[in-house]
Amino acid sequence: MFSVQNRNNNGPCFVTQFSSCASKMKHIMRSNWKIIHSDPLLREVFPDPPMTVFKRAPSIKDKLVKSFLPDTKERSWLHKDLWGTYKCGSCKHCESIIPCKTFLDLRTQKEYKTNGFINCNSEYVVYRLLCPCGCFYVGRTKRKLKERFSEHKYAIQTNNEDYPMAKHYREIHHSDPSSLKVQGIEVIKKTVRGGDRLKRLLQRETFWIWSFKAMEYPGLNEEIDYRPFL
Numbered sequence: 138m139f140s141v142q143n144r145n146n147n148g149p150c151f152v153t154q155f156s157s158c159a160s161k162m163k164h165i166m167r168s169n170w171k172i173i174h175s176d177p178l179l180r181e182v183f184p185d186p187p188m189t190v191f192k193r194a195p196s197i198k199d200k201l202v203k204s205f206l207p208d209t210k211e212r213s214w215l216h217k218d219l220w221g222t223y224k225c226g227s228c229k230h231c232e233s234i235i236p237c238k239t240f241l242d243l244r245t246q247k248e249y250k251t252n253g254f255i256n257c258n259s260e261y262v263v264y265r266l267l268c269p270c271g272c273f274y275v276g277r278t279k280r281k282l283k284e285r286f287s288e289h290k291y292a293i294q295t296n297n298e299d300y301p302m303a304k305h306y307r308e309i310h311h312s313d314p315s316s317l318k319v320q321g322i323e324v325i326k327k328t329v330r331g332g333d334r335l336k337r338l339l340q341r342e343t344f345w346i347w348s349f350k351a352m353e354y355p356g357l358n359e360e361i362d363y364r365p366f367l
């Protein structure tokens with residue numbers, strides 16, 4: 138697969154699993170790069186040959202099946218029935234939470250159901266910031282949602298232009314974060330099997346940025362990162 142990630146050259150990355158044929162593949166690609174260059178458009182898009190990046194190939198360990206016993210513990214009504222975004226009821230950011238069980242793609246009006254319980258204290262959350270004029274920003278946090286939200290508000294107050302919403306608030310809303318709202322989109326749950334929860338969080342953030350077209354106005358995201366899928 139080709140990635141838009143660049144390192145030191147302007148070419149794409151060719152990402153593949155390491156194998157005994159790896160160096161042959163690299164050679165074939167480099168020696169045939171002139172085919173790409175024979176096309177004027179492709180020559181402009183891909184001025185340099187790709188940098189080859191190898192992923193670790195599956196090991197015996199990966200192929201062995203882990204023991205898995207389903208969680209038979211009786212869950213409380215809290216876990217069973219509460220899903221959606223809620224205020225925690227005891228923090229200063231509650232007023233900025235949009236309580237909801239579903240959320241909309243603001244372009245298509247398609248409705249999505251929140252996949253679990255999210256409140257100010259939830260961790261590993263993909264969230265959406267919303268301003269009064271309809272602009273939005275998709276973000277994620279592995280810390281408590283209220284901690285990350287507080288950073289966004291502080292960035293607005295201090296005109297920190299590293300934060301796209303802060304830039305927007307300086308231009309349109311007089312750097313006053315009191316109107317900023319936040320909504321939970323997805324919570325990454327711990328699984329019985331474990332696994333890389335942070336990686337899944339990053340993947341889901343990328344998914345929602347892509348799905349909501351958050352890099353196009355009124356979306357305010359400035360970048361999308363496909364590396365979590367490599």
Ligand SMILES: [Zn+2]
Nearest residue numbers: 225228231257
């Ligand atoms: Zn709260």
Ligand SMILES: [Zn+2]
Nearest residue numbers: 268269270272
């Ligand atoms: Zn706005």
